[in-house]
Amino acid sequence: MLLGIGETLVGRLxxxxxxxxxxxxxxxxxxPKCPLCGEHPTIRDLSIHREGAAEACAAEPAGGGNGQPAAxxxxxxxxxx
Amino acid sequence: xxxxxxMLAEARQVVPEQGPADLKRRLDAGEPVVVVDVRDxxxxxxxxxxxxxxxxxxxxxxxxxxxxxxxxxPLVLYCQTGLRSMLAGKALKDLGYQNVINLQGGFQKWAxxxxxxxxxxxxxxxxxxxxxxxxLLSQVGxxxxxxxxxxxxxxxxxxxxxxxxALYLAAAGVGTIGLMDGDVVDVSNLQRQILHNTPNVxxxxxxxxxxxxxxxxxxxxxxxxATRIDVDxxxxxxxxxxxxxxxxxxxxxxxxxxxACYLAGKPNIHGSIFQFEGMASVFAPNHGPCYRCLYPTPxxxxxxxx
Numbered sequence: 001m002l003l004g005i006g007e008t009l010v011g012r013l014x015x016x017x018x019x020x021x022x023x024x025x026x027x028x029x030x031x032p033k034c035p036l037c038g039e040h041p042t043i044r045d046l047s048i049h050r051e052g053a054a055e056a057c058a059a060e061p062a063g064g065g066n067g068q069p070a071a072x073x074x075x076x077x078x079x080x081x
Numbered sequence: 082x083x084x085x086x087x088m089l090a091e092a093r094q095v096v097p098e099q100g101p102a103d104l105k106r107r108l109d110a111g112e113p114v115v116v117v118d119v120r121d122x123x124x125x126x127x128x129x130x131x132x133x134x135x136x137x138x139x140x141x142x143x144x145x146x147x148x149x150x151x152x153x154x155p156l157v158l159y160c161q162t163g164l165r166s167m168l169a170g171k172a173l174k175d176l177g178y179q180n181v182i183n184l185q186g187g188f189q190k191w192a193x194x195x196x197x198x199x200x201x202x203x204x205x206x207x208x209x210x211x212x213x214x215x216x217l218l219s220q221v222g223x224x225x226x227x228x229x230x231x232x233x234x235x236x237x238x239x240x241x242x243x244x245x246x247a248l249y250l251a252a253a254g255v256g257t258i259g260l261m262d263g264d265v266v267d268v269s270n271l272q273r274q275i276l277h278n279t280p281n282v283x284x285x286x287x288x289x290x291x292x293x294x295x296x297x298x299x300x301x302x303x304x305x306x307a308t309r310i311d312v313d314x315x316x317x318x319x320x321x322x323x324x325x326x327x328x329x330x331x332x333x334x335x336x337x338x339x340x341a342c343y344l345a346g347k348p349n350i351h352g353s354i355f356q357f358e359g360m361a362s363v364f365a366p367n368h369g370p371c372y373r374c375l376y377p378t379p380x381x382x383x384x385x386x387x
Contacts (some may be wrong), residue, residue: 001324001348001363002232002366004132005220008371018357028362031374034118036343037366038374049312049337077376078355079252081242081330081387 015075026074089167096170098183101191104157108132109346111368114155115148118188119169124161130191131199133159141169142176154313159184159191167169174344179292193350201227208300212254222254226254230300233257237310237338238262242328242352244276251294257302258294262286263309265326310334332379339372341363 001008013026035042107114118125125135133146138160139263156178159236163186169213170183184191192198204212204223215221215229232255236243239262249257266277266289274286281289287305294303306318310329315337319325325347327338335353342349342364349364351372364371 001350002229002234003225004228005225008365010365013360013362013375016359016361018359024133026369030370030373031377034371034374034377035374036340037371043340046312046315046337046340047150049333049340069305074375075334075360077356077385078353078358078360079242079330079332079335081238081328081352 013074028074082123088126088171089164092167092171093191095174096181096183097168097169098163098185099157100185101194101196104130104184104191105196107157110153114157116159117145117169119147119158119160120188121165126201128192128198128200130159130188130189131197134374138165139350145173145176145178149178154178154179155182157182157184159187161187162189163187175295179339190311199231208254211298211300229254230256233259233322235259235261235319235325236328237261237325237329237334238328239274239276239286240270240330241273241354243290243326244274246326246352247290247294248297251298251301251303254298254300256300257304257322258340259304259306259318260290260294261289261306261310261318262290263307310338312337316345319345319347322347323352326350326352328352332385336379337371342366343371 010026014029014054015024015026016022030037032039102289104116116130116132116281117147118129118135118141119138119141120135121137136148141213156173158170158173158181160166160169163183167183167184168189170181173181204226208226209216212226215298216223233253234250234257234336236247236259239260243262244261247258262285264286266284266286268282270277271282273353275288276290276293278289278293281292285305285307287307291303291305294301302367310318311346323337325342327335328347329338331334339349343366346366348366349372350361351364352359353360354360362375363369382383
């Protein structure tokens with residue numbers, strides 16, 4: 001990213017299973033219904049994050065619910081860092 | 082006999098012009114435009130548009146092929162005020178280049194508009210030794226190393242993901258690293274958070290981390306931010322960096338950071354783990370999906386631990 005060389009993970013999700021020693025790749029696409037970056041965005045500033053965590057994360061749910069990804073084949077959300 | 086005025090007028094007939102703001106917009110959008118600085122090398126060294134190739138006016142016809150192999154390659158030329166490059170543009174049109182534009186007002190107007198300017202400081206002997214393995218890579222070289230030294234990366238979280246990321250970015254010579262974490266080092270962190278060490282248990286992670294990074298590479302300007310990122314500070318913190326690494330450990334922060342990075346136009350390098358599984362992606366505003374495209378809603382509280 002910094003050097004502008006190679007291929008970045010834009011549009012791709014790289015997953016790693018340490019027990020199986022396996023890497024997997026899932027193609028990601030922009031969601032036209034995304035409330036932030038979609039065709040009709042409803043999030044235009046950060047005010048939603050002041051209203052309360054539940055609302056902030058779950059703005060205009062579309063596609064999946066319960067932390068399940070909208071992209072088919074993608075693993076469940078993880079928070080750990 | 083033709084005057085200079087005549088030659089410029091002739092050139093203007095065939096070489097269109099574009100202002101600095103338009104060029105910046107094209108570059109930010111990732112358009113494959115080749116920018117050529119036709120000034121002399123010493124002018125270029127004192128300040129130039131990032132990623133512009135320097136082919137001085139005298140060598141133009143001889144070396145343009147190295148940066149523009151096809152006659153259709155989109156070219157933007159500039160000099161100090163836009164006159165030398167106008168004549169250079171005409172020369173390239175005569176050579177057969179179809180898509181040649183002159184930067185109106187030149188580098189002077191670009192800099193006066195407040196647009197970013199790159200300056201090349203030569204590397205010192207210690208740096209040449211330190212980064213010698215980068216010089217062996219043709220895709221990096223001295224030019225790439227200087228680019229790394231000019232880069233600014235913000236790390237949110239100096240924990241399990243932030244640790245190796247911070248260490249490798251510092252080792253590589255990323256010039257400015259912001260390390261943001263509101264926690265203190267706990268002994269249970271040391272099983273994986275290798276940025277910290279036993280003597281630093283109890284210290285704020287941002288400070289402990291900064292100390293390690295500075296010892297690893299004194300070239301790096303480490304900015305410790307011993308505070309949690311939140312809706313009140315995020316936009317202010319983000320603005321000084323080129324990109325953001327999300328190594329946070331809870332969903333609230335991940336969604337906040339996603340939104341803030343998109344609104345600020347900063348790429349968000351995402352990493353997350355749970356037990357034996359990990360995943361990584363890059364959320365680049367307007368180039369690809371964002372975190373919400375992938376996960377429109379978080380898991381119900383309690384289902385996935387933070």
